[in-house]
Amino acid sequence: MEDVVGIKTYITSHEGINGIFKESPEDFYVEEVADLKFGDGDWVVLKVKKVNWDTLNFVRVLSNRLRISQKRISYAGTKDKRAVSVQNFALKIKSEDELERLRNLSIKDAEIEIVGRTNRPIQLGDLKGNVFKVVVRKAKNVENIPLIESELRAKGTPNFFGLQRFGSIRFVTHEVGKFILKRDYETAFWIYVAKPFEGESEEARRVREILWNTRDIKFGLKELPKYLRYERTLLQKLREGKSEKDALLSLPENLKMMFVHAYQSYVFNNVLSDRIEEFGSLKVVERGDWVDFVNLNDHYTFREDFVNVHGLNFRRVKFLIDRRLCALAIPLPGYETVLGDDWTSERIRFYLERDGIDLKDFKHEYKEFSSKGSFRVADILIEHTNFKYEIKGDVTFNFYLPKGCYATILLREFVKKPLF
Structure with missing residues (x-):
């Protein structure tokens, strides 16, 4: 798999x-470590301990119970459903009635604590x-x-991207991203809606297989399980006469952004696998590689200050890697990525060319499908x-x-x- x-x-x-x-769920406990600044402001910060709740579904229920828009609920990242997770949320509260509803709120399998106020939403950068x-x-x-x-x-x-990055049960998100980059929206659409995948329920797999082979919209709307709401919504758009491209563009923004990000993650995972096979170690760096540095405070973080290794800094980088203050990084390809003649660049080039993708393809006419590229540390640094x-x-x-x-x-x- x-x-x-x-x-x-x-x-x-x-x-x-x-x-x-x-x-x-009790076998997997995860708690956020966040850098939150409390004070005055319209945003009320909650600390929520929830059992068997995925983040997006919890936000949906939270917004419904408080009768506020989901756009007024912010958080730093998503958590798996089958777990006990402790997570921070910031809610923009506009009235005393909303605040009173929040104080009296009770949601099954969730312990909700108001911990303070802040003047802005919680962002990904707040998470350590x-x-x-x-x-x-x-x-x-x-x-x-x-x-x-x-x-x-x-x-x-x-530091591979986990399977969760590519879907919940059907790990096809990166394939959708690949065909979006190729501007082949029809193939991207049908992979997302209908491509069968091992591990899904027998019912859903059977329906997808027929739909994948027939492209029968009426059959899909009749037979796809109700919980596959995005797939059903996309088919309905086609039934209304929309194109595959327009249907994909109708999806929520955060979902649309995941497609190309998943393809970048797929390239990264392949290059990291090859790096392990070729070098046997992530502590070996060569000229032309990239590295990032470590902040060691209460909890360690990466600086995201990526530096190219060359003749002048090679010995210094090697010194820091030996002391576990620096780690190998690998580019996530995008339209601003510059590939050289180093080992990593050659592997990235190999996978892009194999898939018929050029770096300029990442500069998409729709911003949700566009990425300038970035880097990711290749070594978690277990120490x-x-x-x-x-x-x-x-x-x-x-x-x-x-x-x-x-x-x-x-x-x-x-x-x-x-x-x-």
């Missing part, structure tokens, strides 16, 4: 502990990272855990995560990760199987 999104290898060599992941407590049940080979940890400290901890584990029949892992890093990706090296 993972190789579909470019995750093709492990960096550690020891056998994994296998085990059962997320047997219950997340603290995790994860239980893996019925583990085997637990004596390998310290050996795997030692390897990760020596070789690096791959800064406060990584701990406890073995009592089951294995409990405790650690912190900077924003954008996936707990499932860190733990897959220990478990040696997909964790989603």
